[in-house]
Amino acid sequence: MERTHIVRILDHHGDTQLTFDPADRAAVDDLERRFDDLMERNFVAFDVSKHPGRIITAFDPGASEIIISPRFAGG
Amino acid sequence: MTPTSDPALALRVLGISVGCGLVVAAVVVAFARACLPWLDDCFTRHEALPAAARQRARELFLAQLTVRQRRSWHLRRRFDAIAASGRRYTISGYRPFNVCTRDALFCIQIVDRIPVYDKLLAQKLLIESDEQRFLARANVRTFSSRWRPLIADARKQYPVDF
Numbered sequence: 001m002e003r004t005h006i007v008r009i010l011d012h013h014g015d016t017q018l019t020f021d022p023a024d025r026a027a028v029d030d031l032e033r034r035f036d037d038l039m040e041r042n043f044v045a046f047d048v049s050k051h052p053g054r055i056i057t058a059f060d061p062g063a064s065e066i067i068i069s070p071r072f073a074g075g
Numbered sequence: 076m077t078p079t080s081d082p083a084l085a086l087r088v089l090g091i092s093v094g095c096g097l098v099v100a101a102v103v104v105a106f107a108r109a110c111l112p113w114l115d116d117c118f119t120r121h122e123a124l125p126a127a128a129r130q131r132a133r134e135l136f137l138a139q140l141t142v143r144q145r146r147s148w149h150l151r152r153r154f155d156a157i158a159a160s161g162r163r164y165t166i167s168g169y170r171p172f173n174v175c176t177r178d179a180l181f182c183i184q185i186v187d188r189i190p191v192y193d194k195l196l197a198q199k200l201l202i203e204s205d206e207q208r209f210l211a212r213a214n215v216r217t218f219s220s221r222w223r224p225l226i227a228d229a230r231k232q233y234p235v236d237f
Contacts, residue, residue: 010185010187011189012189013127014127014129014132015131051141053200053204067196069185069193069196070197071186072183072197072212073183074182074183074184074212074214075172075183075213
């Protein structure tokens, strides 16, 4: 059975949703590149497949839902 | 006019009163529920972002809350995020120092132009996922001495900006 996983990037649209099938190597590679690009810009990624979530620093195709937030700063 | 001594009539009056009370309560609840999105919109309108973006962020935010957190948000416009340590942080409407415990206020901002609900969600996720990172980054106001070593440890663990 095909499982669709989702990456949500929080942005000025609310969020941008990217869905992918973890078995699709090309899609995973593409998302991994995008993920790494965001990490270089100090975004923070949360694997929220289970509660509570966990922070991830490398793209995990096994995570069914990832939320990526812009960087945090002390107020 | 004298009070009636007829029990059947008294019961009918009581029944009608209770019924009217229930109808009024149902109308009030329905009205409040209908007003929630409008109240939320008032609450976040200053962002100058499209309404569709705010609505989308609100839906994602509510979907990511637990049942208890969602109920608390609807009723009181704040909810508790519990870190792995068991410490309970209360997150209220997004503004400076909107995260608090009983003895401290924390300010952590999200550096981008995104809807307020996205920012609240990011704060919740950070506290629940990695309290150390949260403590390392947040600006803290407290008179309690118990936070000083915790924050020092966190900043030692995460010395660089993330």
